[in-house]
Amino acid sequence: MDTQFGFIGLGLIGGSIARALRETDPSCKILAYSRKPALSEDLRSALDTKVLDNVVFSLTGLSDCDYIFLCAPVDSNISYLPELAKIVSKKTILTDVGSVKSGIHAAAEAAGLSAQFIGGHPMTGSERTGFSHSNALLMENAYYAITLTDACPKERVDAFLSLVKQIKSIPVVLSPAEHDDAVAAISHVPHVIAAQLVNLVRTSEDAETMRLLAAGGFKDITRIASSSPSLWESILSANTTFVLPTLHRYISLLTEAAQALLSENKEEIQAMFSEAGEFRSSLQERKGALPESFVLHADLRDEAGAIATFATLLAVHGISLKNIGIVHNRAYEQGALRIEFYDRDALERAYTLLTDNRFTVYR
Numbered sequence: 001m002d003t004q005f006g007f008i009g010l011g012l013i014g015g016s017i018a019r020a021l022r023e024t025d026p027s028c029k030i031l032a033y034s035r036k037p038a039l040s041e042d043l044r045s046a047l048d049t050k051v052l053d054n055v056v057f058s059l060t061g062l063s064d065c066d067y068i069f070l071c072a073p074v075d076s077n078i079s080y081l082p083e084l085a086k087i088v089s090k091k092t093i094l095t096d097v098g099s100v101k102s103g104i105h106a107a108a109e110a111a112g113l114s115a116q117f118i119g120g121h122p123m124t125g126s127e128r129t130g131f132s133h134s135n136a137l138l139m140e141n142a143y144y145a146i147t148l149t150d151a152c153p154k155e156r157v158d159a160f161l162s163l164v165k166q167i168k169s170i171p172v173v174l175s176p177a178e179h180d181d182a183v184a185a186i187s188h189v190p191h192v193i194a195a196q197l198v199n200l201v202r203t204s205e206d207a208e209t210m211r212l213l214a215a216g217g218f219k220d221i222t223r224i225a226s227s228s229p230s231l232w233e234s235i236l237s238a239n240t241t242f243v244l245p246t247l248h249r250y251i252s253l254l255t256e257a258a259q260a261l262l263s264e265n266k267e268e269i270q271a272m273f274s275e276a277g278e279f280r281s282s283l284q285e286r287k288g289a290l291p292e293s294f295v296l297h298a299d300l301r302d303e304a305g306a307i308a309t310f311a312t313l314l315a316v317h318g319i320s321l322k323n324i325g326i327v328h329n330r331a332y333e334q335g336a337l338r339i340e341f342y343d344r345d346a347l348e349r350a351y352t353l354l355t356d357n358r359f360t361v362y363r
Contacts, residue, residue, distance in 0.1 A: 006062035007032040007069050008080055010042050010052075013097045013122055014071030015134025018051050020167035023136050029053050033062055042131035063087045067163070069120075070096035070104075073231065074238045078107040085111040093156055095120045099183055100238040101147040101176040109151070118160050119147030119176060121183070122169060128342065129228075136167070137345070144169035147176045177242075184242035189250060191232055192243075194225040223293060294322075294347040298337045299360040310337060310354075317353055319346050 005021055007014050010032045018030055034043055034055050046052040059080070062068055068088065070077040077096045081104075084094065094117045096104055101119040108117035124142035126133060144164045148157060164171045174182070201210045201218075236243055260268040298310065307324065314321060323340040341347045354361045 002027045002029055003067070004029040004065045005031070005067050005069065006056075006065035007071055008059075008062075008077075009069075009071030010046055010131050011071065012126060012129050012131070012134050012138075013124075014069060015042065015046065015051070015131035016124075016136060016138040017069060017071075017097070017122070017167065018046065019134055020136040020139045022051050024166050024168075031056055031062060031065065033057075033059060045131050059083055060087050063092075064089050065092055067093050067095065067160075070094070070098075074098040074100050074103070074234055078104050081107050081111040081113060081117075085113050088113075088116070090116075092116060093118060093160055095160065097122055098238075099187065099235055101145075101179045102241070103238050105147065105149060105176045109149075114149055114151035115153060116156070118152055118157065119145075119179070120160075120164075121145040121147070121179065124169075126342070133342075135343070137343075140168040142169050144171050145179050146171050146173050147179050148173060149176070180239050180242045181246075184239055184246040188236060188239055188243050189246045191224050191227060192236070192247060193250070194222045198222050198225045220293065220295075294341040294344055296339045296341075296347060296351060296354070297362040298339065298354060307337065310339065310359075313353065313357060314339075314350055317349070319350050319353070 003025060005018070005028060007018060007030070010018060018032075021028055021030060030052050032043055032046065032052050032055050034040065034057055037057060039047075039055060043052070043055050047055065056062060062084075065088075068084070070080060072080070077098055081094075088094065094108070094113060097120055098104060099121055101121065105114075105117070105119055108114055122139060122142055122144050124138050126138065146157075146160065146164065161171050161173075201207060201214070204210060257269075257272060259265075260272070311321065311324060320342060321339060322342050323338075325338055339350065341350060351361055351363065
């Protein structure tokens with residue numbers, strides 16, 4: 001019998017998983033739940049593209065699914081568990097895609113679902129949202145955190161691990177606490193840092209001068225400050241247990257840097273950069289907890305129509321741009337033109353196209 005999947009929430013991540021399942025198992029059945037009788041644009045699009053087989057308007061319509069993916073915001077995912085506990089089949093594996101795991105595992109236990117619940121967090125994403133921007137390739141070669149408790153039988157864990165590998169992701173098994181501690185440092189606190197670094201500039205007396213001189217380097221390290229305020233309030237609130245101590249550790253490191261400067265300790269300042277640089281160089285080039293940026297720089301002559309030439313060449317070959325502009329402060333980057341794309345495929349196609357047309361392009 002064909003495997004049946006149910007989705008609660010079908011935006012960027014849920015949609016990408018559903019597309020990957022459809023590609024790797026064309027005969028599977030994929031359902032999605034809608035709270036409202038009027039279909040959302042995401043659900044209509046998923047039906048039109050044949051990613052979905054059907055939409056159900058009651059959770060009971062998902063009761064016989066082999067897998068149910070909870071792809072709504074963290075708090076919403078938790079709120080569905082008590083009702084799902086009343087209706088799901090004993091064979092059903094429940095999972096989620098949220099970026100905080102301890103709370104939903106506790107909620108699954110309270111609902112009597114510990115033997116059926118496996119936490120999941122695909123370490124991938126995009127700054128764009130919604131099913132229309134979902135893509136099966138988003139899951140490919142991405143780490144997929146899987147959080148477990150002792151209550152879940154081994155055969156269910158093995159089945160879910162196989163499913164994650166089927167959609168070409170790389171499973172990483174952790175406890176809920178290990179996961180939440182890790183993402184606090186590599187995702188949650190960096191969002192706080194980026195937002196407050198922007199606010200440091202925004203509230204400075206020379207804010208307009210700083211805005212004028214801000215180069216791509218500043219924009220790169222603060223890019224995630226543009227993330228959804230409501231989403232990040234929800235995530236940070238759900239992971240306060242691990243975010244707060246990590247944030248305090250970061251504040252302590254900043255204090256150490258300030259003290260090194262105050263005491264003119266050149267060795268400590270050099271060590272700060274050399275140790276950080278060595279560790280950063282060891283990081284693998286894989287999809288991770290923070291959304292990637294896809295940027296090229298190109299040499300550009302200061303003449304009328306120069307930017308239009310680039311844009312037209314890319315447009316003629318069907319390559320969409322996210323952003324394009326002149327880099328006036330090039331302290332940390334080569335090339336006068338900064339071109340940003342929505343995904344790696346577009347970046348790679350643009351790089352080949354521009355170099356083939358004798359433009360000097362820098363990755």
